[in-house]
Amino acid sequence: xxxxxxxxxxxxxxxxxxxxxxxxxxxxxxxxxxxxxxxxxxxxxxxxxxxxxxxxxxxxxxxxxxxxxxxxxxxxxxxxxxxxxxxxxxxxxxxxxxxxxxxxxxxxxxxxxxxxxxxxxxxxxxxxxxxxxxxxxxxxxxxxxxxxxxxxxxxxxxxxxxxxxxxxxxxxxxxxxxxxxxxxxxxxxxxxxxxxxxxxxxxxxxxxxxxxxxxxxxxxxxxxxxxxxxxxxxxxxxxxxxxxxxxxxxxxxxxxxxxxxxxxxxxxxxxxxxxxxxxxxxxxxxxxxxxxxxxxxxxxxxxxxxxxxxxxxxxxxxxxxxxxxxxxxxxxxxxxxxxxxxxxxxxxxxxxxxxxxxxxxxxxxxxxxxxxxxxxxxxxxxxxxxxxxxxxxxxxxxxxxxxxxxxxxxxxxxxxxxxxxxxxxxxxxxxxxxxxxxxxxxxxxxxxxxxxxxxxxxxxxxxxxxxxxxxxxxxxxxxxxxxxxxxxxxxxxxxxxxxxxxxxxxxxxxxxxxxxxxxxxxxxxxxxxxxxxxxxxxxxxxxxxxxxxxxxxxxxxxxxxxxxxxxxxxxxxxxxxxxxxxxxxxxxxxxxxxxxxxxxxxxxxxxxxxxxxxxx
Amino acid sequence: xxxxxxxxxxxxxxxxxxxxxxxxxxxxxxxxxxxxxxxxxxxxxxxxxxxxxxxxxxxxxxxxxxxxxxxxxxxxxxxxxxxxxxxxxxxxxxxxxxxxxxxxxxxxxxxxxxxxxxxxxxxxxxxxxxxxxxxxxxxxxxxxxxxxxxxxxxxxxxxxxxxxxxxxxxxxxxxxxxxxxxxxxxxxxxxxxxxxxxxxxxxxxxxxxxxxxxxxxxxxxxxxxxxxxxxxxxxxxxxxxxxxxxxxxxxxxxxxxxxxxxxxxxxxxxxxxxxxxxxxxxxxxxxxxxxxxxxxxxxxxx
Numbered sequence: 003x004x005x006x007x008x009x010x011x012x013x014x015x016x017x018x019x020x021x022x023x024x025x026x027x028x029x030x031x032x033x034x035x036x037x038x039x040x041x042x043x044x045x046x047x048x049x050x051x052x053x054x055x056x057x058x059x060x061x062x063x064x065x066x067x068x069x070x071x072x073x074x075x076x077x078x079x080x081x082x083x084x085x086x087x088x089x090x091x092x093x094x095x096x097x098x099x100x101x102x103x104x105x106x107x108x109x110x111x112x113x114x115x116x117x118x119x120x121x122x123x124x125x126x127x128x129x130x131x132x133x134x135x136x137x138x139x140x141x142x143x144x145x146x147x148x149x150x151x152x153x154x155x156x157x158x159x160x161x162x163x164x165x166x167x168x169x170x171x172x173x174x175x176x177x178x179x180x181x182x183x184x185x186x187x188x189x190x191x192x193x194x195x196x197x198x199x200x201x202x203x204x205x206x207x208x209x210x211x212x213x214x215x216x217x218x219x220x221x222x223x224x225x226x227x228x229x230x231x232x233x234x235x236x237x238x239x240x241x242x243x244x245x246x247x248x249x250x251x252x253x254x255x256x257x258x259x260x261x262x263x264x265x266x267x268x269x270x271x272x273x274x275x276x277x278x279x280x281x282x283x284x285x286x287x288x289x290x291x292x293x294x295x296x297x298x299x300x301x302x303x304x305x306x307x308x309x310x311x312x313x314x315x316x317x318x319x320x321x322x323x324x325x326x327x328x329x330x331x332x333x334x335x336x337x338x339x340x341x342x343x344x345x346x347x348x349x350x351x352x353x354x355x356x357x358x359x360x361x362x363x364x365x366x367x368x369x370x371x372x373x374x375x376x377x378x379x380x381x382x383x384x385x386x387x388x389x390x391x392x393x394x395x396x397x398x399x400x401x402x403x404x405x406x407x408x409x410x411x412x413x414x415x416x417x418x419x420x421x422x423x424x425x426x427x428x429x430x431x432x433x434x435x436x437x438x439x440x441x442x443x444x445x446x447x448x449x450x451x452x453x454x455x456x457x458x459x460x461x462x463x464x465x466x467x468x469x470x471x472x473x474x475x476x477x478x479x480x481x482x483x484x485x486x487x488x489x490x491x492x493x494x495x496x497x498x499x500x501x502x503x504x505x506x507x508x509x510x511x512x513x514x515x516x517x518x519x520x521x522x523x524x525x526x527x528x529x530x531x532x533x534x535x536x537x538x539x540x541x542x543x544x545x546x547x548x549x550x551x552x553x554x555x556x557x558x559x560x561x562x563x564x565x566x567x568x569x570x571x572x573x574x575x576x577x578x579x580x581x582x583x584x585x586x587x588x589x590x591x592x593x594x595x596x597x598x599x600x601x602x603x604x605x606x607x608x609x610x611x612x613x614x615x616x617x618x
Numbered sequence: 619x620x621x622x623x624x625x626x627x628x629x630x631x632x633x634x635x636x637x638x639x640x641x642x643x644x645x646x647x648x649x650x651x652x653x654x655x656x657x658x659x660x661x662x663x664x665x666x667x668x669x670x671x672x673x674x675x676x677x678x679x680x681x682x683x684x685x686x687x688x689x690x691x692x693x694x695x696x697x698x699x700x701x702x703x704x705x706x707x708x709x710x711x712x713x714x715x716x717x718x719x720x721x722x723x724x725x726x727x728x729x730x731x732x733x734x735x736x737x738x739x740x741x742x743x744x745x746x747x748x749x750x751x752x753x754x755x756x757x758x759x760x761x762x763x764x765x766x767x768x769x770x771x772x773x774x775x776x777x778x779x780x781x782x783x784x785x786x787x788x789x790x791x792x793x794x795x796x797x798x799x800x801x802x803x804x805x806x807x808x809x810x811x812x813x814x815x816x817x818x819x820x821x822x823x824x825x826x827x828x829x830x831x832x833x834x835x836x837x838x839x840x841x842x843x844x845x846x847x848x849x850x851x852x853x854x855x856x857x858x859x860x861x862x863x864x865x866x867x868x869x870x871x872x873x874x875x876x877x878x879x880x881x882x883x884x885x886x887x888x889x890x891x892x893x894x895x896x897x898x899x900x901x902x903x904x905x906x907x908x909x910x911x912x913x914x915x916x917x918x919x920x
Contacts, residue, residue, distance in 0.1 A: 005720040013711045075673055076707035080724050081697030196673040197689075 003082075006090025011097065014060075018098040021056070026106040039114060039126050040322055043305035047166060053103055053133055054140030054162050060095060061144025069148050069198075078196050088194040092145070092187075096138055104134035119333035119341040121322040125302045128176050132304060135179040136165055142186035149193040150211075154599040157215035161186055167529050172302035174532035181531075189214065201574075201601040205581070212585075212600060213524075216592040219599075220521040223592070224514050228476075231510065242505030243475065251503040252481050256471045260288040260456040267467045267485040271498035279460050288458040293472050294403035294416040294449060298537045299357035301325050312360035312372055316385055321345055321360070328353035330390075347381065347390050355379075356401075358390070366408035367426060375402040379436060380415060392436035394424050401537055403449075410459045418537050420444045421455065421466060423488065441492030446484040446499070448542035463489040465497065473541055478511045480542040509553070512546050516554040518590040554590070561594040562587035568594075572601045622685040624649050624771045624803045625670060630679035632665050632827070639665045641827035642679070647820070649770075652797065652804040654818035654835070656811070658910050662827035663807045667775055671701065684771055697725055700769035700802075704776040706760040710749030714742055714759060725767040732800065733766035736792040740785075754785025761789060765796040772797075773805045778813060786810075790817060811903035821902075825910060835902050842905035845874040845883060847892040854890040863908035875900065875908040 032038055041049075068077055068091075078084055107130040115122040139161055146158040161182040170178045192207035202208040235241035247253035255263060265280045297307050302325060310323040313335050319342045321330035329351065332342030346352050356377035363371050363382075374381040374390055378400050381390040396402060396417045404416035406424075413424040422439035429437050443466055445452065453471030457464060469483045481502040487495045504511065515522045546554070565586035569579035586593040625647040632640040640662045647653045655663050668674040670683045672691045681688040686695045708717055722728040740758040742751065751759065757777060764772060774793070778786045790813060797804055808814055814821065814835065821838050823831040831838060842863065847853070853872050856865055860883065861876040872892075876883060884895050900908070 005723060009709060009712055009716070009720065012716075013709070071668065071673070072703045072705045073707045075668070075671065075701065075703065078673075079671055079696055079699070079701050081693040081726070082724060083693050196671070196691075197675050200675050 003086040003090040003093075006087055007094045007097075010064075010091050010094030014064075014094070014098050018102045021102040022106055025102060026109060029106055029110045033110060033114070037114075037120050037311065037322070038110065039120060039122055039129075040306060040311050042309070043307050046305040050133075050136045050165065053137040054143075054165070056103065057099055057137035057140030057142075058144035058147075060099065061141040061146075062148055063144075064091070064095060065145045065148035074196075074198070084194050084196070085191060088191060092142070092190065095141055095145075096134075099137045099141060100134050103137045104130040107133050119331075119339060121324045121331045123324055123326040125172060125304060125325050128173060128304055132176055132179060135176065135183055139165060139179065139183050139186055142183070142190050146186065146189050146193060149190065149198050151199045151602075153602070154211070154215050154596070157211065157218045157596075157599075158186060158189055160214045160217045160221065163221065164528055169530055169533035171300050171534060172304055174534075175304060178531055185210065185214070203574075205578075208578070208581075208600075212593070212596045215596040215599060216518075216589060217521060217524065217528075219595040220518055220525070220592040223595075224517055228510075228513060247505050248503050250500070251505040252471050252475060253505045255469050255483060255502055256453060256475075259285060260290040260454075260458075261285050263454060263469060263483075264288045264456050264458055264465065264467045264485070267469070267483045267498050267500060268465075269498070270483075270500035271485065273497055275462065276497065279458075279465065282460070283458060288456055289407075289409065291407050291414060291416065291455040291457060292404065293452045293454060294418070294538060296450070296538065298401050298403065298418075299359055300534055301328075301357055303357075308359045310357070310359070314372070314383075314385070317342070317388075323354075323358050323360075325357065328355075328357075330358070343388075345383075345388060345390060347392065349387060349389055351389065354381075354390070361405050364406045364408050364413070367406075367413065367429060373406070375405070377401055378417075380406055382435075384432075391432070394422075394429065395436040395438060396422055397439070397442070403537065407457075409457050409464065412464065414457065415439070416455065418449060418539070423464070423492065441488055441494070443486060443488055443494050446486070446496070447480065447482065448539060450536065450538040450541045451479050451481075460487075463487050469502075470542070471502065476506055476511050477541070478515070478544050478546070480544055508547060508550065512550045515546050516550045516557065518557075518592050519554050520589045521592050558587055558590040561590045565594050565597055568597060572597075574601065622649070623647055623682075625653075625681075625683055625805065627666075627670075627681045628679055630666075630669065630681050631677045632662070632669060632674065633677045639827050640669070640676070643824075643827065643829055645822065645829055645832075647803070647805065647822070649803045650801065651819040652806055652817050653820045653822055654814040655805060655807045655822045655824060656809070656814060656906055656910075657824035660826070661824040663824060664775060665827075666824075667701070667773055667807070670773075671696075671699070697727075697767070698770045700764035700767050700772040702757075702760050702764045702772070702774045702777045704779040706753070706756040706777075708748045708756060708760060708763075710747065712748055713744065714746050714748060714751070715744035717748060717759075717763070718744070721763050721767070727768040729766045729768045729800070732768070732796050733762045735799075736762035736765055736796060739788040739792050752785075754781050754788075757781055757785065757789055758792065761792055765792070765800070768800060769802055771803045771805065773807075775807045776809065777806075778808065778810060786813070793817065811901075811906055814906075815902045821906075823906065823909060831909070839900060839902055839905050841878050842900045842908060843876055843879060843883075844898040844900050844904070845876060845879075845887060846896045846898060847872045847874065847887045848894040849887075849890070849892055851891060853892075854886075860886065863912055875904070877909065 029038065068074055078087060111122055111126055114120045143158045143162055147155040164182055165179060168175060168178045188210045192202060192210055202211050232241060236244050240246045242253045261283045265283060268276045268280050299307055311320060313320050318335045319332040320335045321332050324331045327344065330345035332345060334340045334342060344351055347354055354376045358374040358376035361373050361375060363373050372383040378396040379392045380394040380402055382393040384391050394406060394415055400417040400419055402415060403418050407414045408426060411426045413426050413429050415422045415424065421443040423441040424437050425440050428434055446468055447470045451470040451473050452468060454469040456467040465485060465487055467483060467485045470481055473479060481504060483500050483502060485498040487497045562583050565583050569582050582597050623646045625645060627643050627645045630640050630643040657663055669676050669681050670688050672688050675689060684695065684698055737759060740755045742755050742759055778789055781789060794817060806817060818835050821833060821835040849872050856862055859874060861879045862874060863877055864875040866873045887895050
């Protein structure tokens, strides 16, 4: 193992050093333009994709040079177990990628931590490790692509998709990456054998190769059919998102202006004044507050789901929120880039109770002052005191999920469970800070499904429309619109409620489910592994209707029957045959497809076909 | 050394889709000899080696090597089998010395004298990168490494392909010398009949995946004869000629290459009008060539 490790290090040492140097130069260049430690999730995802591609290139090239029959034979025909040979080769690959990827990231962080006033927190220590894990995962995906039969070589790519879509954050995200990497190591290990094209022959190897393959088949089929159908609808002019949306449906509600949406909601009202309200609306009198933020920043999160940096031009300071100190840390904005102290809560500069998100001040009130939302409180920057003062506070257990919005004499703050109303006049008096809400409007549904919140001031109070159109047009969740009235005393009255028509047919909305309920569950479980508790709670998912259940059962039964026929023609033992039939009955068509791809037809099947003698 | 066959296949079949690469092969090679396996391209020789070394699963039948099931060879079993292929695959980025050190650590019965003896035939500098060696030098190094492993069985799959005359001679001499010293069994696969004639104790002819002939080379040569006959007319219909491998007409004389035909063949020719008949001995190259050309693939128009 050591010999192969050394030999492979020797082989790739120069390219690895060259890539490390180029990588360091790119990071150095980018760090002149931006603070790479404070980048957004999308930026980190793009960088992660580049790392995974780099790793995949190494894996494809390295194993591509070994997979030729004569080279493969020369590599493995020796008194060493294939696992030890693989260990040497892949360990060397891992070390080379550490040098090429993790080391430059570590260098950059070290430079930022020791030679600049930029914020480097403990959470950033995970970055080089995460970069290495992602690159190494790509490496093993590439290597598996070369080692495995072409029929199922792409199966391992689902782990890269998982890294892209996993909900875990911070150290938990690294744990997910580690688990993915461990699975990939298993896939490569069982494929690294003399007859690498033969199907897996023991239960562990079969499970290691079959499950990702089934997921790959499932995702490909689902995406493929979904996109093909959408394309066909667009071509024939029947696409709900492209001009063929039904009145009173989810798409029309999404596309409507706030006035039209509010009016449509009020049409379902039996209150006599509803018509007058509708008639009195102008385009400007109904305003959209938008949907609440889907997530809240979490301490220790690797990427920033919202900006954590803001500039105070009055004091020429760029403030960055530090997860370690739970305060803003300042540095010169334009002149010396030197340290400018810290900014915390109150005169004592106390730590924020949660990760603070700087936001532009709401129009119509305190428009000169940056505000921060952190946990259950909205803070306002008081420049004279260089402190963040608690301004608007929600009841315990709530978190602020959006920017405050000024509507007439009220300030509206979206929370994670309800919409809160504060008195605008009181909010201007610093002596009475933090303000508590004068009214609470419970969200009449799952906050996670909210697509639009619109408000309009009427003679009787404030009308608030909640349209549950969020979370994806095709998601099988409860779709409805509710309008409530808040009177001047803060009491709420239900004004109207209507069910929105689903634009897409049932079979289309439940396609990811009926294609394979087991894979659907596994997909969700994998993405939600180590996920923190959702801030907005769970979606109001509607269970699949009976026809979809019947369709799913039929497909599983069909897969089991076809598998029962197929295994008779495969060179696998009887217990494996039974296991495959059961797996197809549980998983359905993806399992059947994996059976087809993993095991080429055996000769008993081919014996019926005429022979042609080999001449080449 | 035991009497266990070094290679033993029973009804071995390998199919690639609808092609039959090995056709119900029953092959048993005894230890202690140099066995030459010859056959046209696509005869199944390389496929046979891949199956024997466990790199390909047979479609049906069984194959064992040194008494071990070829599909479950342990690392220790592999240490007993040397293999040199036509490409002399060695890591080009490593120095000769680094490759040597790596190999000697892997093989417990490493024989440095055998290595030095073989590699001495070539102008190889230890610090030289493998990628800088000529094809002949790489072949010599590969053979030296294989022989120094002290294998019980050495499989050589067209090892001299592409080598010049000098390199080829050095390679064969090295192999023969080491075989004498170590006494290992050699399975030698080549298209070069002069080499086969020189090194082989036993000749195995494969054709289209099937075993066609096994015997010492000289015995095979004795069974193939070339009859030259002066025929006044076209001569007999080739389909009626017993044991016919090939017929050619050169300078008005009919040359019949036949297999397993005694003096009775002269009678046959006379009965078909031959006026003058002469029997000529046949070299191995010609004999094998004739033997294999009977069914060799050729364009439909030919």
